[in-house]
Amino acid sequence: MRVFLTGANGFIGSALVPELLRAGHQVLGLTRTEEGAEALRQLGADVFLGDLLDLPNLRKGVEQSEGVIHTAFNHDFSRFMDSCQEDRQVIAAMGEVVAGSDRPIVVTSSIGSSNTVPGTLPVEDNPTASSKVFPRAASDEAALDLAEKGIRAVMVRNPQIHDTVKQGLVSDLVKLARRTGKAAYIGEGTNRWSATNISDAIVLYRLALESATPGAVFHAVDEEGVAMRDIAQTIAAGLNVPAESISEEKAPDHFTYLMKFAGRELTASGKLTQERLNWKPTGTGLIADLAAMKY
Secondary structure (H helix, E strand, O other): OEEEEEOOOOHHHHHHHHHHHHOOOEEEEEEOOHHHHHHHHHHOOEEEEOOOOOHHHHHHHHHOOOEEEEOOOOOOHHHHHHHHHHHHHHHHHHHHHHOOOOOEEEEEEEHHHEOOOOOOOOOOOOOEOOOOOOOOHHHHHHHHHHHHOOOEEEEEEEOEEEOOOOOOHHHHHHHHHHHHOOEEEEOOOOOEEEEEEHHHHHHHHHHHHHHOOOOOEEEOOOEEEEEHHHHHHHHHHHHOOOEEEEOOOOHHHHHHHHHHHHOOOEOOOOHHHHHHHOOOOOOOOHHHHHHOOOO
């Protein structure tokens, strides 16, 4: 399958290119720069130059493909709401091109988009949260709109995807600890974040593309929950700074834009995904990767 890949130079995308090629697919990677284009060529991918938000040009890239994997997202949290709505528009535009065909489109979202039932882990079959409550769910809503039209649109909801270099939002916690001289957690630090190694996440994206039942939801979750206190203590050891508990009152001043995540339970189950796709994560865990990181 010739796959149009957005975010092809990103953390997930650049790892996904070799995974798709090994499986016999071709990759047409979207990139904005000649430097990015050369990196894709070195990996063996074809190049499509353009900006994600140039929708007419974006449609041309999709037209040249037999399937789409959308991993791009603007992680500038100072304009998070705008980024979520822009992603909705991007997904809708790509969906217009694949409509009326059997071409799959895999959309990236967050495990926070799955509504929780009190006392339980969110599962794939839970209703999708409203974007009015969880803005990132705009991507899920856009994908569901496509699925309702019969398009083979599926969602991959990500936790903290990691290796020894990057770890999702945890990387921002590392930067914060380096800047402030302490690795903080709120209260007892018992709130947890789910996580999965990048080596496992890219396999899931490929399997989601190849199976692609309209409206299917997959949780790219291996570790269901890693405690924030454990994350902070590992960062503290790596940076040789103290790990400190801070109060809920002081937390907003410390975490700033990360406050919307720092005290939250960002957990989910991936068991149904593992069963339905025969996906078997084997990569190292988040704490192990954090401990092996070069600080």
